[in-house]
Amino acid sequence: LKNGDNQRFRSDFFKLHTNNQIDFFNMLNEPNRQLFYHLVRPEEFAPIFSKLEASEQKLIIEELEEKYALKTIEFLPTDEVVDFLSELPKEMSDYYLECMDVRESERIIVHLKYKQGTAGAIMTTEYVTVNPDETVGEVFRRLKIQGKDAETIYYVYVVEGDNRLVGVISLRELVVNDTDITMQSVMKDQIISVRTYTQQEVVIKIIKDYDLLALPVVTLENQLLGIITIDDIIDAYNEETDEDFGKMAAISGAIDLNVSAHSVIKIRLRPLIFLFVLGLIPAVIILSMPKFLEQIALTAIFIPLITGMAGNTGTQSLAVILRGLSKGKINKESFVKLLKRELLTAASVAVICGAVSAIIGYALAEKNILMGMIVGSSTAISLFICTMAGLFIPYAAYKMKMNLAIISGPFIAAISDIIAVIIYIAFICILL
Amino acid sequence: LKNGDNQRFRSDFFKLHTNNQIDFFNMLNEPNRQLFYHLVRPEEFAPIFSKLEASEQKLIIEELEEKYALKTIEFLPTDEVVDFLSELPKEMSDYYLECMDVRESERIIVHLKYKQGTAGAIMTTEYVTVNPDETVGEVFRRLKIQGKDAETIYYVYVVEGDNRLVGVISLRELVVNDTDITMQSVMKDQIISVRTYTQQEVVIKIIKDYDLLALPVVTLENQLLGIITIDDIIDAYNEETDEDFGKMAAISGAIDLNVSAHSVIKIRLRPLIFLFVLGLIPAVIILSMPKFLEQIALTAIFIPLITGMAGNTGTQSLAVILRGLSKGKINKESFVKLLKRELLTAASVAVICGAVSAIIGYALAEKNILMGMIVGSSTAISLFICTMAGLFIPYAAYKMKMNLAIISGPFIAAISDIIAVIIYIAFICILL
Numbered sequence: 001l002k003n004g005d006n007q008r009f010r011s012d013f014f015k016l017h018t019n020n021q022i023d024f025f026n027m028l029n030e031p032n033r034q035l036f037y038h039l040v041r042p043e044e045f046a047p048i049f050s051k052l053e054a055s056e057q058k059l060i061i062e063e064l065e066e067k068y069a070l071k072t073i074e075f076l077p078t079d080e081v082v083d084f085l086s087e088l089p090k091e092m093s094d095y096y097l098e099c100m101d102v103r104e105s106e107r108i109i110v111h112l113k114y115k116q117g118t119a120g121a122i123m124t125t126e127y128v129t130v131n132p133d134e135t136v137g138e139v140f141r142r143l144k145i146q147g148k149d150a151e152t153i154y155y156v157y158v159v160e161g162d163n164r165l166v167g168v169i170s171l172r173e174l175v176v177n178d179t180d181i182t183m184q185s186v187m188k189d190q191i192i193s194v195r196t197y198t199q200q201e202v203v204i205k206i207i208k209d210y211d212l213l214a215l216p217v218v219t220l221e222n223q224l225l226g227i228i229t230i231d232d233i234i235d236a237y238n239e240e241t242d243e244d245f246g247k248m249a250a251i252s253g254a255i256d257l258n259v260s261a262h263s264v265i266k267i268r269l270r271p272l273i274f275l276f277v278l279g280l281i282p283a284v285i286i287l288s289m290p291k292f293l294e295q296i297a298l299t300a301i302f303i304p305l306i307t308g309m310a311g312n313t314g315t316q317s318l319a320v321i322l323r324g325l326s327k328g329k330i331n332k333e334s335f336v337k338l339l340k341r342e343l344l345t346a347a348s349v350a351v352i353c354g355a356v357s358a359i360i361g362y363a364l365a366e367k368n369i370l371m372g373m374i375v376g377s378s379t380a381i382s383l384f385i386c387t388m389a390g391l392f393i394p395y396a397a398y399k400m401k402m403n404l405a406i407i408s409g410p411f412i413a414a415i416s417d418i419i420a421v422i423i424y425i426a427f428i429c430i431l432l
Numbered sequence: 433l434k435n436g437d438n439q440r441f442r443s444d445f446f447k448l449h450t451n452n453q454i455d456f457f458n459m460l461n462e463p464n465r466q467l468f469y470h471l472v473r474p475e476e477f478a479p480i481f482s483k484l485e486a487s488e489q490k491l492i493i494e495e496l497e498e499k500y501a502l503k504t505i506e507f508l509p510t511d512e513v514v515d516f517l518s519e520l521p522k523e524m525s526d527y528y529l530e531c532m533d534v535r536e537s538e539r540i541i542v543h544l545k546y547k548q549g550t551a552g553a554i555m556t557t558e559y560v561t562v563n564p565d566e567t568v569g570e571v572f573r574r575l576k577i578q579g580k581d582a583e584t585i586y587y588v589y590v591v592e593g594d595n596r597l598v599g600v601i602s603l604r605e606l607v608v609n610d611t612d613i614t615m616q617s618v619m620k621d622q623i624i625s626v627r628t629y630t631q632q633e634v635v636i637k638i639i640k641d642y643d644l645l646a647l648p649v650v651t652l653e654n655q656l657l658g659i660i661t662i663d664d665i666i667d668a669y670n671e672e673t674d675e676d677f678g679k680m681a682a683i684s685g686a687i688d689l690n691v692s693a694h695s696v697i698k699i700r701l702r703p704l705i706f707l708f709v710l711g712l713i714p715a716v717i718i719l720s721m722p723k724f725l726e727q728i729a730l731t732a733i734f735i736p737l738i739t740g741m742a743g744n745t746g747t748q749s750l751a752v753i754l755r756g757l758s759k760g761k762i763n764k765e766s767f768v769k770l771l772k773r774e775l776l777t778a779a780s781v782a783v784i785c786g787a788v789s790a791i792i793g794y795a796l797a798e799k800n801i802l803m804g805m806i807v808g809s810s811t812a813i814s815l816f817i818c819t820m821a822g823l824f825i826p827y828a829a830y831k832m833k834m835n836l837a838i839i840s841g842p843f844i845a846a847i848s849d850i851i852a853v854i855i856y857i858a859f860i861c862i863l864l
Contacts, residue, residue: 017622019642140607147608154586154604154645171603172586175572176579190449205760208670210451211663213586213645230662231643237666238640241673244758248680248751250840271840278846282739282853292857295864300732304739304849307714311743312842319680326676328637408682408703409841410744414710417736421714425724432727 006039014044022051030063037064042071050080054087055258070099077151078104079124079232082111119203120196122236123217123226126151129159130183132166137179143171152229154213158187165191165216165224193218196225200236207233242323249319249409250275250312257324257334261344268316269349272309276356279308283364298365299428302375303421309353309379310386310420311413317342317390318412325398335395346387354380374427382420389415438471446476454483462495469496474503482512486519487690502531509583510536511556511664514543551635552628554668555649555658558583561591562615564598569611575603584661586645590619597623597648597656625650628657632668639665674755681751681841682707682744689756689766693776700748701781704741708788711740715796730797731860734807735853741785741811742818742852743845749774749822750844757830767827778819786812806859814852821847 013021025048028036037045049057049072061069073081073096085093085108093112097105107125114120128150130139139156147153156174158167167187177186193216194203207215207230214229246252250271254264283301286292293301321338324330330338358376365371393415394407445453457480460468469477481489481504493501505513505528517525517540525544529537539557546552560582562571571588579585588606590599599619609618625648626635639647639662646661674687682703686696715733718724725733753770756762762770790808797803825847826839 015622017624017642143607147604153607171607172579175575175585175603190447192449201758201760208666210449213662230645234640234666234669237669240758241676244673244754245676245680247839248677248754248841250838250842271838271842274838275842275846278843279849281850282735285850285853285857289857289861291861295860296729296732296735297727300728300735303714303728303732303735304853307736307740308846308849311845315842322676322680326633326672328633406682406703406706407679409680410682410703410707410747411710413743413845414707414740417711417740418713418717421717421736425717425721428727429721429723 010039013040018047018051021048026056033060033063037068042068043075046072046075050076050084053258054084057084058087070096074100074104077124077126078107078111079122079151081108082121086112086116114196117200118196119194119198119200119217119228120225122200122203122232123196123228124151124232125226127155127157127214127227128153129157129163129224132158132160132182132184132187134183135179136174136177136181136183136186139174139183140179152214152227155227156183157216157224157227158183159224162221163223165193165218165222167191168216170213191216193222194228195219201240203228204233204237204240238327245319245323249315251316251319255320255323257320257329257338261341264341264345265348268313268345269352272312272349272353273356275312276305276309276353279305280360287364298371299432301364302361302378303424305357306375306378306382306424307417307420309357310382310416313346313349313383314386314390314412314416315409317346317387318394318407318409321391321394322407325394330395330398339391342387342391346384349387350380350384353383370431374424374431378420378424378427382416382423385419385423386412386416389419442471445472450479450483453480458488465492465495469500474500475507478504478507482508482516485690486516489516490519502528506532506536509556509558510539510543511554511583513540514553518544518548546628549632550628551626551630551632551649551660552657554632554635554664555628555660556583556664557658559587559589559646559659560585561589561595561656564590564592564614564616564619566615567611568606568609568613568615568618571606571615572611584646584659587659588615589648589656589659590615591656594653595655597625597650597654599623600648602645623648625654626660627651633672635660636665636669636672670759677751677755681747683748683751687752687755689752689761689770693773696773696777697780700745700777701784704744704781704785705788707744708737708741708785711737712792719796730803731864733796734793734810735856737789738807738810738814738856739849739852741789742814742848745778745781745815746818746822746844746848747841749778749819750826750839750841753823753826754839757826762827762830771823774819774823778816781819782812782816785815802863806856806863810852810856810859814848814855817851817855818844818848821851 013024016024025036049060052060064072073084076084085096097108100108111121126149128143128146130142143153143156154171156169156171157165158169160166167183167189168191169183169187173186192206192210192212194206196217203215206212207228212230214227216224217226217228218224242255243252246255251268254267282304286296286301321330324334324338354376357379358372361375362369362372390412393412397407445456448456457468481492484492496504505516508516517528529540532540543552558581560575560578562574575585575588586603588601588603589597590601592598599615599621600623601615601619605618624638624642624644626638628649635647638644639660644662646659648656649658649660650656675684678684678687683700685691686699714736718728718733753762756766756770786808789811790804793807794801794804822844825844829839
């Protein structure tokens, strides 16, 4: 397709929807991508670039000629430049900021200061404002010119003097009104707005509850700072759901498939260690009840600890893959990538938790070294196997087009219990 | 406020945003609502009615005069009538269908046939279509008239002859183009569309990936049947997330706070019984390994079973309240309502699972009646307490504005383990 006629490639390519352009772009190898950059101008590449995942953007920007890269960034909407730069190492983002137009870079620096997850961080500054005394006809003429750069023209914001927001009117209302009516008389003056520090989930709730397509962000004095559009919100909503899912499986911040193994290990270990301490409590209680300890033997007190830990790691990897499947992000390629990360994570977590439980086992079992080794090895091996079970069981069910409803956290926890008990018994029967 | 001037109430009330109107309406008691219906016309009540929860709609429709009720339904958009009727008992929805305009009711019957969760079930038929040879100016004049009834005017669909979809143009593109250009030349002819049977999650993914505000639903012959707008999708997306959350905690379909206790009990018991069988496996394995059974006593084999069950019920109630909190739906009032439902659910589940495990305990413990009683009672009591713990711990953390991140499924499972072990020990020490 690409070897031949350049002009023809361009005309064919730009007939495609941006999404298909991206699919096409993703299929290219490095030399073909370099050819692609020659054929496509930075302003045409910007919309494609802006839709790539953050991790891909980082790779692509490095292989671009610097001039081309800067031009591409220039053509991104402000909020996406902010997103992109906030993912880069500090020295790189500083460099790009220095190369930019001063006014633009100042605006971006202001944005970068807003905390992730607040309205300030997701708002855009490309919108259309009008004066209260302009007529519908004048506004339409203005939209014809400004409309190309604005992120949305479905709302027009009416501002006075000091950029103070006094009204809002939807494009829909503009269309149904006569051309000689002024903004003053058609605008809605009861404006729903948020502040830069408003939490993302509150923004989502407002946009959803009020069926808005965009929401203005204002200062205490009602000065318009930016707007949040519904497509930004859908992205944010996705993040929120990831968060909720992460919370449910004790791995907040590590649901996304692109998070590195290093971060994933850290994020997952923290709750596991905490849960390990909780899991010790039943053992300690049993130990402190001599009458009950008579009924069961020392070896039994470790059962809840080992099964509990195995269940937790299984649930963690389950949450990652279930969420990925439901977002439609799991295919063969991404599964292999995920599998590599999970193997590394499972191994690290198993070694660390195994070592900790060996020491605890040794201490609780009246300083019996053999018992410490048994508890440690059983924990390590069952954690590793159960992390893999949490990954493979749902993936296999999905591949076999089975109903995923039974593959729940408790289901994986129950399977993990079984695996952990078998491993523990095996060690005891062999070594004790 | 309401006793005085009716005219003044109306003018004040209609200045409010629909959402605040709903808040106001929800605060009214029955006699005040009757007064309200006298002051507000059905066509004005319809937008408020359409935003109520399905369970509230059912109650409200019964207290309306029949004529008023029918008028209200008439003024709802087709997709919302469908939603509403599909929630009613068959004889009631049939009755309303008979009272309606024949053409409208035929359209609704077609809709009701589409399976829940498919594009057909969420699409709307109120949209604007134009001919390929109309000019931008003509389309604007047409929007001025038709725009009021359409669910969205942000896309205009270009159809030929037999309602065959040949193009689509956004209002944004209409605005930036000159008034004498024909649709033929500005419309996009590469149309992204779905079929009536397309799954909701696929629709969501397309709308999200392509940043659309609406998506057409067409037949195999490309005839336009309806459109799905982004606000319908946000509702659907919410349902999908509920589903995902439900799957994670093994309670698909019972996340919503409005589901009745009866259904919740059924939905939750099924996985619990299944998980109970899985939970038995470690016990059976231990029993079948005489060498290991020597190491631990008979009483120990029930520990994984009881702690596992307790953890599962805790996770189930946790998922319901975490999801409710994250949707911003939990306040004091709704918590009390939820609490009542959960008390009933917990009690029923505890009695049933307790009875089952008493029998199993009796059978596994060499037909020891006392052991059966201990296992049964421990299971029942710990299931009940752990369901409540899954509800109260996150609610208390939320009330005390604590970080909810540590309140995860595994955390509640670990707490449940502790509770269950204590209860089991207590029974054994007292009775054995």
